[in-house]
Amino acid sequence: MREISLDRLRTLVAVTDRGSFADAARALHLAPPTVSLHIAELEDRVGAPLLLRKRGHVGPTSIGELLVERARRLLTDAEQALDDIQRQVEGLEGRARLGASTGVIAHLLPQALEVLRKHHPAIDIQIAVLTSQETLSRLVDGTLDVGLVALPQPPVAGLVIKPWRRDPVMAFVPAHWRCPARVTPEWLAAQPLILNDTTTRLSRLTAEWFATGGHHPAPRIQLNYNDAIKSLVAAGYGAALLPHEATTPLPDSRIVMRPLRPALWRRLGIAHRAGHVERSTQHVLDVLWDLRLA
Template identity: 30%
Template structure:
């Protein structure tokens, strides 16, 4: 019965309904031999006779009559399935798995997620945070539908849309910052430094900036939390390099002071999906909402 299918059931039901193979073929829109073949295959797979000819009319046997009851329930189930799937074509329902970094999750996504929830209350959005390589691996494995991460995202399977340029800045405890508005790698090396933990694109970008100055940074602490780094810097335990997004612009930030880097260092945030990812209504709504974020200079 491995080849048992809906087409065979439909052909049999139409023969019973119309009383003939030719009328059933006309109703379905196929040839009469095609209908005869479908019914014969169904009888062979089930191992029973389903139809008998009484005069010029095809009528169901007792087995055929009982099969019709099952077909009725099967047809109702198929109709219900079609109706259930229809809402995914016409409205924003379902589930979207969004992967991103901690900075974007804290400082960019909250208003976007709030608006999505208000506009699409039936849409479930699951947010997963992590380092860019881990998030991109999730996109590759299809455990994440769409990612907002630090670029680059290398791979022919990825569709990448650059969105935001985020300047990296140095932060110091209030009163401990250098007087000049910009700092270079050598001046930071003279202080205790608190960095992101290794493994992410953001840390790679910072390490690369020091390498360009022919220096190798030796942080006294490495953490995975932007907010934890800010707290430790504010307590006077060292300086750090963080995205400007994370310090809400330039100038004094409570117990923190911000300085631009010399030379300027910028990371690019972008949206990443698989090239073969199907954008249903819910995923399209999330992609459009994130893409509408205004780039920063």
């Protein structure tokens, strides 16, 4: 069964609205024979007359009125669909799916979301809390658009992974403890510890840091939620090693931060698929990139 083209429906609506084949041809920038052909093809497809010609005026038949009514809705929907798609192509609307760890989501990502809300309010940011490996896997299979991942990472075919920022890892210690000005692996290994769980890159970094002093301490508890870890430190349950971004609020007064000796850094990268990047995704990447020095 042959389909009805939108061009033919647009011609039918124009003739009905103007009551004239000639006026419809001028409005649509078509030759009059083309308008006649469009109507003839529609009538052939429907199997019934759609227009009545009398006394110099053209009007729809009852079947024609029904088709014109449906045609208006179809044409409106088609124009709206094209407008919506164009807005997404231009980056005025759209969706960006982002994966990140809880540590990044806690303080860094909200800063980016605030900027995006102000300048690109019609972009829907969908966030998934994932490990770096989960984020990279989902970028590869196309279910994420942007990932914030721990570095270093081996090259992944089809992905671009760029260094984003470097933040110092600090010792978070209960304020009532007596602790040195710079915390060493030897001192911290002798304290009750609250550490990130072993699925995280930070866990591997801190294990390597302790190992520089020949220590392999067992923590009292392992978590993957930095704010919960800080709450436990504030309660005096133990000390922790956590990254500290420059824009992060100072910790609870029951916590003191101390630099490490030797120093330790958490490095993060921005990952996305290689090749064409949709404008909405590019806006997210641009805003995140501006946070690399924050």
